[in-house]
Amino acid sequence: MSGEARADRVDGMLPVLPLTHDWSLHDAPSSRRIEAAALARHPPHTLIECAGLAVARLALALKPSGKAALVVAGPGNNGGDGLIAARQLAARGWSVEILLIGTEPATGTDAAHALATARQAGLAIHRGLPTRTRPADLVIDALLGLGASRAPEGEFADAIRAINEGRGAGATVLAVDLPSGLDVRTGQPLGTDAVRADHTITFLTLKTGLFTGEGRALAGRIWFDELGAPVGENGIAKLVGAPHIGLWQRAHERSATSHKGRHGDVVVLGGAPTMRGAAWLAASAALSAGAGRVYAALPDDDGQPWPARPELMHWDFARWHAPSAEWREVVAVCGCGGGAAIAAALSTVLHAATRVVLDADALNLIAGDESLQEATRKRAAHGWETILTPHPLEAARLLGEASATSVQADRLEAARQLAARFQATVVLKGSGSVVATPGRRPAINSTGSSALATAGSGDVLAGWIGGLWAQSPGISPHQLAMTAVAWHGAAAEGHAGPLLAADLIESMKALHAPSR
Template sequence: MRPLLPTTTTLPLFDVAASRRIEARALVRSPDLMERAGLAIAKLALALRRGEGPVWVACGPGNNGGDGRVAARWLGLHGTPVHIGHDAPQHPAIVIDALLGLGLNRAPAASLRAAMAAMQTCGAPILAVDLPSGLLADTGQPAGGHAVRANHTLALLTLKPGLFTGEGRAHCGRIWFDDLGIAPDEPPTADLLGPPPQPGRSPTSHKGSHGQVLVVGGAPGMQGAARLAARAALASGAGRVYVDLLGRLATEPADPGRPELMCGMPDELPQAVGVIGCGAGPGIASALPTLLPQLPRAVIDADALNAIASDAGLQVLLRGRPPGSTLLTPHPLEAARLLGRDIASLQDDRLAAARELAARFACSVVLKGSGTIVASPGQRLAVCASGGPALATAGSGDVLAGWLGGLWAQQPTAGAHAIACAGVDAHGRAGESGHVLRAGDLIERLAARH
């Protein structure tokens, strides 16, 4: 058993169907699996309890409840006072939430919601077994809007996607994991990203060895977005970074604070990684018919995504680009526009939405948000567990787009999916802070870790 985050390596995620298959086969090989699970829960509950009051074990009817009852027995053998039931004892030291688990597919019944509410208001820390009750394992959404907000969650046997995306992180608290000594015997549904490898630089390299990036965006009044993207590309190590600010006067520098950045288009556009759309406004629509066919690799963000969403001709150009050469970086509202859906239905199943976007536009997609999803045709989904609310600030998405472009410039043979996974995880880790991060400071944190 170990605390899971931050991850130290890429880990497998298994959806409900896969987790049930793995569990069924594991029970055949290891009939004592529930005993192991209950013992793990009891040990963690003892470590986390506050005070000398009873351990309240709220058990449901399924395997999740069975795990809770075994934990209660182990706790009793240890001499710890235990209360089993749906009603709260006086002054519990900790609550073990074993009401609902993997099999939930609808809103909890009224009686269970009452027990969930009692757990939430009893004043004791909550340890959820496998999943907080009411949280859907595949999507990270509360079923019918009702789910426990736990202080700790002990995932058992397999890790489920819903722990890490949607509302999962807000409901799970600190996530722990115990595989119960069972190795998964089928391929994962998705990957939980670990820290990306750090490619070395040759001692004989020069700026021409590390590629070039072209940032196109920054309409009047929004030039900061393009400049942030360009600064991020530069900080990642890209050899040359050009900034084409829409509406810029010929006498204006690309960025007065960063004289390393160059103005306008590079002479050899087909060799540049394009970062298109940051702060671009509606004017980017007229540039896309030229840029999409010419740029060998492109990171498409912000207003460029909105232009594509409203123009069938641009969508045809996008789908016609070579495989592995295009990366879209929408936030949920931009993604909903691209799919012609409302944002609520998209957020209901973020993994499915990212997969649909990748298939529809034949490119890699970074669906931003809590538990960012990376999806690409023919590739396994990836979920990013790094990051947090410090990234909920203006410009952090522009920094991500620029960082991705800069990484790609230095790794010209890498596909969009690999670049997206590496860049998203690095961006998230740099953004883990107890305070809101200004986008400019985020760039410096990225550079310091790179």
């Protein structure tokens, strides 16, 4: 927005992204428990005063030349945060207009205290939405908070639309705790309307919904202030990102005596006629990730050299019929452009290979064949490891759902169900990709951008997972998946417009740590 400052740290609050470490993520119940514990440690109204002051300080940092603010406040503590911020901004010379939506807060609550102090300060408070509001440099969305669990209706829906109209007219929108209308857990709008913020400041806990589904798009830049109350609870998930790339690189630094035989083999099963590009992308990604030898197993292999990647080797389909001892230790990346032509080989792989990555057509074949589903489920009992990388529609097919809508409605739960059903690690792709493994706390990836929304980017991810896994047979699939997804997303950040899949491989390769 015009005139908006680039703030990187403001009075103890931090921008969450890019990550410097993992963060715990919370839903509404765990956030309420942590809030209750924090309230018990402070005198009455202390915490809400601190939160409101933090909102005002961030507003001043974002709009150092701003003069006018519109505060849209609901009846709960979220609204109270906004009312205190309004008081603080007015005390610093800003012209502040307050719209109070809904009923007045209950007597004796923090929200009632915030409203009373705003009135004592002489601030103009309008009940409901007026026909016109004054032009504002900043709109503070303090309408709905953790308690929102159903679609906004009536004047609440009207207020959300008014906030978005203010943004369209050039105001910067700062949301308190989360954009109003966004589900705190799933990151999906509760109804047809949700605030689209430029910035969101969240308190005490980071909420899962800010980082997956539509959360990233609606929240804008996310800021966190723990209000002097460090969280002592792990939460329902964790937020991960680029630091996992460095962890992997430090653990796998190559010595002067390294050679290809020490870095494992990958076989990409896919690339049926007319779809060979998918296999080429996956195999090229595995090679660029650092695998020692990479093969492509094509249903109809003509033996011709691979375009621009002569290092890639051919895998004769007849080798799947050889004794599995000859190939069971390879990392098999299955499905990239394979179609139905890979069904028989896929069954063979599922029954023998120790490490398997399942993507695209492999997932579709499994979804439609109970015997392949059973073979996938039984792999864990043999001590074999499996990673599934579905996009939402593929996940829906695996779960027996008619469309991706139910998957997107609760991405964390869908990923958890898939991991439990197939006893495997699952990467549910999309904005805020979810990594789920039975018995492990799920992770939401923080890296990435819309530049990844191109054909073949999923094939690249599957191949990169295979390439890393070939070099590190002892790594847990959960850790491996978190690392690969973070790497995949980090390579796309900063790119304007779509990033073609072949170019994505080059961007990922460029993130390898330089040799010392």
